Amino acid sequence: MRESLVIFRRELKGYFYSPIAYVFGVLMTGVLLFLSVSTSLVQGAQASMQTFFGLLPIVCIVFLPGLTMRLWAEERKMGTLELLMTFPVRISHLVLGKFGASVAFLAFVLLMTLGLPLTLGVYGRIDWSPVLASYAASLMFAGSFVAVGMFWSSMTRDQIVAMLLSLVSLFLLYLLGYPIIIELLTGWMPAWMIDVLNGISPYKYFESIGRGVLDTRDFVYFACFCGFFLYANALVLQSRREKG
């Protein structure tokens, strides 16, 4: 675990060294705040955190692939992956350290959006406990998106390819739970299959997240989701060892 921590620290520092992270952080918060404030205004001059948390998944799908694309692809292209893989560190620890740093950076970005509930709190009353629960949940699904993006980044040395693949796969995963899509599929697929696909999609969890109502199943779902993609990530790196 000590090694994971060393990787974690280096990666997190790396985020703050690179301009990409700042541009990314500012853009993502900016877009998020602008969209949620403007839609709330259009919808009836009632700003609430619900709109914000409703938009967050979509914004994450669009932005996170840009953040995660470099995680392994860059290391491979620069050759530093060879260095990492010859340090006396288990692959799982490398993966966890990198993943942790990205989630920590996202936590930082989410913290920057706290301005919104704070402002709302000034002009009206805000119930903080569901808002904080929603933040925690947002971090969870943002983390699961990172796991997907990181997995794709380990598959290629081309960052753009990694970005496109994670964008598409995140979008598909999202769509799988979308009511209209489910309806469309109903005639084509056996019901159990639709249930499975629907179960995989993070879509249905967004709503409960938005309401700030969290249940253990949500946690288990996101933990499994992350676990699956992180494990696949480690397998990809391990297979590189064999193939060369």
Next chain:
Amino acid sequence: MIEVEQLEKSYGFARALKGISFSVQKGEVIGFLGPNGAGKSTTMKILTGYLLPSGGKASVAGFDVVEQSLAVRARIGYLPESTPLYAEMRVDEYLMFCAEIRGVVGGKRKAAIQRAVELCGLQRVTGKNIVELSKGYKQRVGLAQAIVHEPPVLILDEPTSGLDPNQIVEVRKLIERLGSEHTVILSTHYLQEVEKSCSRIIIVNQGQIVADGTHDELVAKRPAGALRARVRGPEVQVIAQCGELLPGISVAVESRSADTVAYHIDVSSGSALIEETFARLVIKNGWDLLELQRERASLEDVFRELTLGSEKEAVHA
């Protein structure tokens, strides 16, 4: 220190290593030579745990590279080809990161980094970002990274490629210094480098070891080279008499100056006693022998002979 037994590695259908075996004793500095694609880097990547072998065995300091990979990796300092570095980090930060991840304990880290910095002559640049450094300095940072945890074994993949002659000399000196404390395997294309800094040379070609020995051993295996002589005497007669006396040789004039002529006498099928015979011939005729020298076979000749022939075969196949 290092034992390699029938090591094999295939990339898809391409067989990069076709069963190579060698062993390295503690304190040796091994020069790994071979044309591009011979399998040098592949061997190093397997020893450092970056790649898994497709067959055979290898161990470092008694630990198997597959079964006990972590133990092996902890005992190796590795400089990969093309020296990958985290360009956005500062030199001291980078070395700190390497020391931490290699498990140098907290109290010793500063001293370990200090030692690496001094050995590699990095004192002036520790506060700089790696991206700003010249290629020579980057190379030294790569070396510092490899030695920061004082590993018993150093594996350096082309540590001097792409450097200018001055930098090459500096890095070579550094490697010589390191050789006194570490067991070193280095690969290179610069043959002089191996002559100067390596105690033993292994030449690989097409995934196989074609030579293994000290510089003198390798050179001695080659048949003697041609004879060069400078004689003051009638050119036509010298050549004619030479041909008569020593059958199966060819004499060519290399250069002429004032009243002397330099000859190049090829003895591919000649006897070993050609120096004596030639000297006697000159004296008997009353000419003056000004210079007589046997061309020494060089490592370059050995290298070309061992690696060029098979390349042709490969082209035909």
